[in-house]
Amino acid sequence: MKSVTYSCFLILVLAQPLVAGCAAAPAQTTPQIEASQPEAATYIIGPGDTLQVFVWRNPELSTTIPVRPDGKISTPLVESMVAVGKTPTELARDMEKVLSEYVRSPKVNIIVTKPTSAYSQVKAIGQVTNPSALAYQEGMRVLDLVLAVGGLADFASGNRAKIVRQEEGKQREIRVRLDDLLNKGDMKQNLFLKPGDVLVVPQSMF
Helix, strand or coil: CHHHHHHHHHHHHHHHHHHHHHHHCCCCCCCCCCCCCCCCCCCCCCCCCEEEEEECCCHHHCEEEECCCCCEEEECCEEEEECCCCCHHHHHHHHHHHHCCCCCCCCEEEEEEECCCHHHEEEEEECECCCEEEECCCCCEHHHHHHHCCCECCCECHHHEEEEEEECCEEEEEEECHHHHHHHCCHHHCCECCCCCEEEECECCC
16 A cells, blocks of 8 residues: 555656646747738818718717818807818817817717818829829728729839828828839839828839
């Protein structure tokens, strides 16, 4: 009986390092894959846009209105508030501040139902088949715009193209090699677009 007990004791002692080793082994973690797609562009409200204003639990204050040419909107209890230049979320928070004088803890949600202003467009100018402005769609890339305007013109210098973008009141130019994108399939050139972007394609230099 003692020998059996002693044998069991030895097994337990010898097994302890193995158990400890298993406990100390670091748990395998799945490596995080860096997202290749940037965050969706934040929409900026412009003149002519149509907004749906929803005030939670207050249907009498909810309405659908256009943004006036002066850049302002008027809703029940909120008169002549500037909307142009703001995101829907920023405008909603500003409206909540005003409504809090009349409504307890107001919750406002704003949806742009008809984006028609220049802020919601992207343009292609220069040596493209049909220079034009298109309504911006979330996730739109350079290739989407180029195909929509009919591709490059005969005398286009695609590898000298650029995207002109307004950021924080400053103009930024982003080079894009369209010839490499269209002829060589270089998808690194298929950049994401943002509302208000202008794709400029110059003429070839002979």
